[in-house]
Amino acid sequence: MCGIVGGVAHQDVVPVLLQGLQRLEYRGYDSCGLAVHTASLNPTSDQGLHRTRSTARVAQLQTQIDAENLQAATGIAHTRWATHGAPSVDNAHPHFSFGPHPKEQKMPESAAHIALVHNGIIENYEVLRRELEAKNYIFTSDTDTEVVAHLIDSVYNGDLFDALKEATTRLHGAYALAVMHRDEPHRLVGARAGSPLVLGVVTGDAPAHYLASDAMALSGVTDQIIYLEEGDLVDLQAGKYWITDAQGRPLNTEQRPVQTVQAFAAAAELEPYQHYMQKEIFxxxxxxxxxxxxxxxxxxxxxxxxxxRHFNDIDSVLILACGTSYYSGLVAKYWLEAIAKIPTQVEIASEYRYRESVPTTKALVVVISQSGETADTLAALRHAKSLGHVHTLTVCNVATSTMVRECALAYITRAGVEIGVASTKAFTTQLAGLYLLTLALAQNKHTQSDESIAQHLHSLRHIPAAVQAVLALEPQIISWARSFIRMDNALFLGRGAHYPIALEGALKLKEISYIHAEAYPAGELKHGPLALVTSAMPVVVVAPNDALLEKLKSNMQEVRARGGVLYVLADAHTSIENSEGIHVIRMPEHYGALSPILHVIPLQLLAYHTALGKGTDVDKPRNLAKSVTVE
Incomplete structure (x- = not known):
């Protein structure tokens, strides 16, 4: 969600901070800002802390900074996705604390003591706010973050790191913090709990240290990255740094090693594509x-x-995930039970944590996440472990993520950086990883012969070529999209393992085109949703040539009898043809158990071209963020 970049160096860090914000734009945001210590580069300056904020894009923030000719060797920057308080300049980060003062006294920004940026949510901010207001701290925003700035100022006694350490003992919730103080121009401190934060190291003739919420922000600046762990605090100066745990114990380079991380900055280039989502589909x-x-x-x-060892000791699977990753888990349930013959339960991570569940400690807990930092899924994983689950596995796209570090096992997909908010390639690679898991468990439990498993793997290895053939259907899908542009609602239908694909198709359409879309198992039509069907409600049907095809055809007739218009993705030999009220796109081939991976591709393209026709912001849909790092 929100993005943090901060740095302390011997030279101007403002260009690095702005470039970092640009690298993080894909995460989604509704405001942005930057604060610097003017004395860090010009010791004769008496201006102290200075900030610039905007509710526009980072490009506008850069225009403001250029106009002010801001330069500094110490600074912090932020992109905000609103939680507490509407998007506004007053609620944008960085937040300042001016110390206690009379409410009627207007303080110049150069008088600020503390500048701070924050990702996460402070759950006890209301209690802290009342305490600080009683001490004459004046609040100028609706955010939970401003509480942290005032709290650090209230305990500051000449050492910013000590103040941060003391303040974090009072915070409940999730946070990644980067903090500066007026009296310490060459120092930047940070802390993390429940929200990611990395340290970037630059050595040589121009040493520098940087904090960021994502290594991607530091691409092109350094590939030497330290991943801070839960509860860590960090103290940065231009040529040195210190890391301690939450109890203040120093951590050495073996405990927090420097890793060489390729952040794949080239993946952020659009090349010939119009949008990142289009690029990522292809x-x-x-x-x-x-x-x-x-x-x-x-x-x-x-x-x-x-x-x-873990596979030998399990008798079931519990999948925990959110959003698109949850739908990949729903598909995997069909595979795991049909092929591996292992009982499988799939739960929305944000619900699992907050209900009374009966732990089966011989279950394999599988968490799925593109980023490996999804707050709800991480919390669900930790809850499962607290209940005694020791067999944990993540299917994840980021090898260095918190989720990978906290699970016993991992399968790293290689989707590359996914910038579009609406997930595409992360979803299909998750499905590939989950299919491999299915085959591995089938082998371990002896539910399939060696020949059968080899044939499944052969089919999976053909999937990239099969997807390429499906992408060639784009012109036909564009024709469908011209009709969807005029619609306000849409219905998606599927059966079996293709019901989750219908759910994913509906999610994609609503995410980026803002058309209200819902998905149902086709057999549920007559139990209520059929009441919605009219000629103004397009019905998208995922129609593979499988054992449920004839049942699905009956469901389609129910739609036609009510005047509904069908848009059908049909395999060969399904005997579903174009006719009045029925639009058919023929898939290149039927692909058995792996068919869900193929059928989701046209639904991604349909959402993309519909949104394109409606003129929405495809890559940054309103109200959404890429990495959901708050609950």
Whole structure:
């Protein structure tokens, strides 16, 4: 969600901070800002802290900064996705604390003591706010973040790191923090709990240190990254840094090693595409091929050295995920039960944590996330572990993420950086990883012969080429999109493993085109949703040539009898033809159990071209963020 970049160096860090914000724009935001310590580069300056904020894009913020000719060797910057308080300049980060003062006294910004940026949510901010207001701290925003700035100021006694350490003991919730103080121009401190934060190291003739919420923000600046762990605090100066745990114990380079991380800045270039979402849809053959590159045969070791031991000790699977990742888990349930013959439960991560559940400690807990930092899914994982679950596995796109570090096992998809908010290639590579998991468990539980598993793997390895053939259907899908542009509502239908694909198709359409879309198992039509069907309600049907086809055809007739207009993605030999009120796009081939991966591609393209026709912001849909790092 929100993005943090901060730095302390011997030279001007403002260009690095702005470039970092630009790298983080894909995460989604509704305001942005930057604060610097003017004395950090010009010791004769007495202006102290200075900030610039905007509710426009980072490009506008850069225009403001250029006009002010801001330069500094210490600074922090932020993109905000609103939680507490509407998008506004007053609610935008960085937040300042001026210390206690009379309410009627207007303080100049150069008099600020503290400048702070924050990702996460402070759950006890109301209690803290009342305490601080009683001490004559004046609040100028509706945010929970401003509380933290005032709290640090209230305990400051000449050492910013000590003040941060003391203040964090009072905070409940999630936070990644980067903080500056007027009296310490060459110092930047940070802390993390429940929200990611990394440290970037630059050595050589121009040493510098940076904080960021994502290594992507530091691409092109440094590839030397330290991933801070839960509860860590960090103290930065231009040529040195210190890291401690929450209790203040120093951590050495073995405990927090510097890692060389390729952030793939080139992936942020649009190349010939109009939008990142379009680019990422068409990258799926490559992403799937990369995800399967090293898979020469099925074995538990695909998921980690300890996988064989864990797989031997499990009798069921519990999948926890949110949004699109949840839908990939729903597809995997069909695979795991049909192929591996292992009981599987799929839960929305944000619900699982807050209900009374009966833990089955012999279950394999599978968490799915593109970023590996999804707050609800991380919280659900930790809750499962607190209940005694020790067999944990993540299917994730970021090898260095918190989720990977906290799970016993992992399968790293190789989708590459996904910038469009509406997930595409991350979803299909998750499905590939989950299919591999299905085959590994089938092998371990002896529910499929070696020949059968080999045939499944052969089919999976053909998927990149099959997806390429489906992408060639784009002209026909554009024709459908011209009709959808005029619609206010849409219905998606599927059966079996294609019902989750219908859910994903509806989600994509509503995410980026703002058309209200819902999905149902086709057999549920007569139990209520059929009341919605009119000629103004397009009905998209996912119609593979499988055992449920004849039942699905009956459901389609129910729609036609009520005047509904059908848009059908049909496999060959389904005997579904174009006619009045029925529009058919023929899929290149039927692909058995792997058919869901193919059928989601046209639905992604339909959402994209409908949104394009409606003129919405495809890559940054309103009210949404890419990485959901708050609950």
């Amino acid at each position: 990258e799926q053959p490559r992403a799937l091929a990369d995800t399967l590159t090293d898979v020469l045969e099925i074995s538990p070791e695909l998921f980690g050295d300890a996988a064989h």
